[in-house]
Amino acid sequence: xxxxxYEAICVGGPLDGSPWLSRFPRGFVLADKPRRMVWIYKxxxxxxxxxxxxxxxxxxxLSDDAALQAALGADFDVVALPQAGEx
Amino acid sequence: MAxxxxxxxxxxxxxxxxxxxxxxxxxxxxxxxxxxxxxxxxHGKPEDLxxxxxxxxxxxxxxGPRDKAAAIDLTMSTSAMKKYTAxxxxxxxxxxxxxFIGGEPILREFIGTLDGVTVxxxxxxxxxxxxxxxxxGPDPGRDKSHLWHIHLSIIRKxxxxxxxxxxxxxVLSGETLAAWQARTxxxxxxxxxxxxxxxxxxxxxxxxxxxxxxxxxxHRDWEVSPVGTPGLINPPAxxxxxxxxxxxxxxxxAESARQxxxxxxxxxxxxxxxxxxxxxRVDQRAAQLVEAVGMMRSQIATELAPLLAAAIRExxxxxxxxxxxxxxxxxxxxxxxxxxxxxxxxxx
Numbered sequence: 001x002x003x004x005x006y007e008a009i010c011v012g013g014p015l016d017g018s019p020w021l022s023r024f025p026r027g028f029v030l031a032d033k034p035r036r037m038v039w040i041y042k043x044x045x046x047x048x049x050x051x052x053x054x055x056x057x058x059x060x061x062l063s064d065d066a067a068l069q070a071a072l073g074a075d076f077d078v079v080a081l082p083q084a085g086e087x
Numbered sequence: 088m089a090x091x092x093x094x095x096x097x098x099x100x101x102x103x104x105x106x107x108x109x110x111x112x113x114x115x116x117x118x119x120x121x122x123x124x125x126x127x128x129x130h131g132k133p134e135d136l137x138x139x140x141x142x143x144x145x146x147x148x149x150x151g152p153r154d155k156a157a158a159i160d161l162t163m164s165t166s167a168m169k170k171y172t173a174x175x176x177x178x179x180x181x182x183x184x185x186x187f188i189g190g191e192p193i194l195r196e197f198i199g200t201l202d203g204v205t206v207x208x209x210x211x212x213x214x215x216x217x218x219x220x221x222x223x224g225p226d227p228g229r230d231k232s233h234l235w236h237i238h239l240s241i242i243r244k245x246x247x248x249x250x251x252x253x254x255x256x257x258v259l260s261g262e263t264l265a266a267w268q269a270r271t272x273x274x275x276x277x278x279x280x281x282x283x284x285x286x287x288x289x290x291x292x293x294x295x296x297x298x299x300x301x302x303x304x305x306h307r308d309w310e311v312s313p314v315g316t317p318g319l320i321n322p323p324a325x326x327x328x329x330x331x332x333x334x335x336x337x338x339x340x341a342e343s344a345r346q347x348x349x350x351x352x353x354x355x356x357x358x359x360x361x362x363x364x365x366x367x368r369v370d371q372r373a374a375q376l377v378e379a380v381g382m383m384r385s386q387i388a389t390e391l392a393p394l395l396a397a398a399i400r401e402x403x404x405x406x407x408x409x410x411x412x413x414x415x416x417x418x419x420x421x422x423x424x425x426x427x428x429x430x431x432x433x434x435x
Binding site for chain 1: 094095115116117118119120121122123124162163164165166167203230231232235236
């Protein structure tokens with residue numbers, strides 16, 4: 001963590017090993033809207049670590065309402081998967 | 088597809104929400120990144136911000152609603168980020184009319200990326216205060232979160248403007264300026280010419296916008312000028328509803344003047360007379376009127392009574408004696424009803 005906004009290396013999920021910047025300290029929701037999938041990255045004290053509570057190991061199905069609530073809340077950023085829509 | 092209902096209408100302007108819904112339809116990878124946030128800048132509400140906040144320095148920002156956010160974050164794939172940032176950049180640099188209302192920009196700035204590697208920000212107005220060096224231009228140094236979300240700062244004065252979402256979506260969708268102008272000319276009026284034919288059907292198929300304004304102006308002149316003012320163009324025709332209303336007004340005015348003269352004559356006549364004498368004269372005149380009405384009623388009764396009696400006799404003439412004896416009251420009533428039937432609507 002380097003202060004506002006918060007940047008750290010991601011662990012697990014599609015962003016594994018990549019540095020990422022979130023505007024909120026708790027983490028961010030990574031969403032692949034075309035495939036209706038979501039990954040939740042949380043701060044573990046050192047990294048953005050994937051939440052392992054997903055249904056297929058780490059991912060979850062995208063809920064429009066949940067994504068909207070996250071976007072309008074102050075805990076998690078909402079981030080589109082950078083390569084979303086690509087085959 | 089996003090939920091359609093504005094989840095926080097108290098702080099999220101309708102147009103901002105429509106912008107999000109439109110962009111959600113436009114871009115398959117897009118998600119809403121945020122609108123209102125309890126923090127400085129355009130995401131905040133003016134009522135929560137210090138006067139020194141940078142989103143409250145321009146006059147057009149001070150003129151906006153104090154209870155609404157004026158920014159939106161749209162997150163999307165990297166390829167989409169590059170595409171939409173480029174469209175905004177092209178429009179901003181060209182001073183595209185869709186981004187300006189009345190000569191004023193509707194955005195303070197937009198931030199995104201043109202290449203997926205470097206954050207790109209273009210300020211449309213108020214750049215000098217941000218160190219841009221000009222009122223409009225690129226403003227480097229914004230944080231790297233704009234590699235994955237496009238931020239739009241909306242000039243607060245325009246957050247509720249009914250065309251805001253349509254204008255921005257037109258630019259973002261890649262619609263050409265010409266297509267947008269053709270689509271919106273009649274609704275916005277920005278580019279309307281006086282020679283444009285009216286779209287609505289009227290009695291004159293050649294009537295254009297100039298004719299309409301001329302007619303309105305001429306009618307206005309006729310309505311506010313003294314009656315008979317020379318030089319008025321195209322006054323309402325004789326017999327038109329407007330002229331008939333004028334004639335009625337003039338009749339009423341004349342009758343009102345006559346009544347005023349009668350009132351003044353009465354007041355002159357009674358002026359200086361003892362009140363008791365005036366009241367006695369009023370009573371005397373009232374009694375005369377009552378007497379005249381009574382005489383008229385008596386005269387009417389005198390003239391009608393024989394006619395009524397004759398009509399009833401005629402009606403009863405054909406009634407047999409035994410029927411008359413057995414049902415005298417019923418027969419008489421029926422006869423009277425036939426006589427009066429045409430008068431009171433109760434005929435048998």
